Amino acid sequence: xxEFIKTLPQNIEAEKAVLGSILLDDQAxxxxxxxxxxxxxxxxxxxxxxxxx
Numbered sequence: 001x002x003e004f005i006k007t008l009p010q011n012i013e014a015e016k017a018v019l020g021s022i023l024l025d026d027q028a029x030x031x032x033x034x035x036x037x038x039x040x041x042x043x044x045x046x047x048x049x050x051x052x053x
Contacts, residue, residue: 010042019046022053029053 018036021028032050041047 008042012043015041015043015046019049022050 018032022032032053036050038047038051041050
């Protein structure tokens with residue numbers, strides 16, 4: 001019998017888009033903070049960047 005491993009849903013392109021919007025517009029962090037949290041990021045470097053904002 002094959003074992004199935006459940007993984008958390010993730011969207012790397014969405015993470016990059018959030019990061020990009022913050023880099024392009026410093027006010028974008030306000031909107032991002034209303035919609036996402038640090039735990040929504042799977043890529044560690046983007047998580048660290050978001051934490052510093």
